[in-house]
């Protein structure tokens with residue numbers, strides 16, 4: 729065995745060690761903390777709740793994404809990351825009709841980003857499940873939300889509906905965070 733091979737093996741072993749040392753307790757706490765901050769920020773966005781009954785919409789939930797308690801840690805992290813990513817790009821869109829406080833939206837986006845970073849660190853060396861059907865359905869689900877916003881020309885009511893939907897998604901995220909229990 730050449731030296732180079734040995735070196736590579738050592739590096740691999742070190743990385744494997746690093747991957748094993750993911751502290752799920754800390755990860756869970758960080759994700760929970762940030763998620764509840766996100767929920768608070770989202771609620772703050774609506775100063776005077778509006779009734780937007782005409783705009784209500786049922787965004788069809790992917791069947792396979794329904795039961796967080798059945799997913800495994802790695803998959804939970806991948807799904808969480810995808811959801812955070814999608815929510816992040818959603819709130820990059822035009823919300824000028826809403827009168828939302830931009831500082832709050834920015835804080836919200838920063839927290840999402842921070843959560844994604846923590847997840848990426850934890851996922852680094854683990855084998856990440858390839859693009860699964862679950863992921864595809866998640867993408868379709870968020871695409872449905874984007875299409876809806878576009879169709880409603882990013883109106884204030886449409887954003888209210890989406891904001892409420894995303895707020896509910898954070899409860900779902902909390903369920904996934906629970907799946908990181910040791």
Ligand SMILES: *[C@@H]1O[C@H](CO)[C@@H](O)[C@H](O)[C@H]1NC(C)=O
Pocket residue numbers: 758761762765
């Ligand atoms: C929990 O979140 C709050 C802000 O929402 C932050 O000030 C605090 O540092 C966080 N705690 C930890 C341990 O991350």
Ligand SMILES: *[C@@H]1O[C@H](CO)[C@@H](O)[C@H](O)[C@H]1NC(C)=O
Pocket residue numbers: 822823824825881882883
């Ligand atoms: C953002 O949406 C508003 C209506 O909600 C529209 O008047 C404005 O042109 C849009 N801006 C951009 C950059 O698309």
Ligand SMILES: *[C@@H]1O[C@H](CO)[C@@H](O)[C@H](O)[C@H]1NC(C)=O
Pocket residue numbers: 829830831832
């Ligand atoms: C926006 O929110 C920030 C933080 O909560 C607050 O300090 C600021 O006064 C708000 N700005 C407006 C225009 O309401």
Ligand SMILES: *[C@@H]1O[C@H](CO)[C@@H](O)[C@H](O)[C@H]1NC(C)=O
Pocket residue numbers: 789790793794811866869893894896897900901
């Ligand atoms: C989004 O929120 C709904 C509640 O309206 C929930 O049933 C669903 O599981 C959430 N979807 C995702 C992808 O988390």
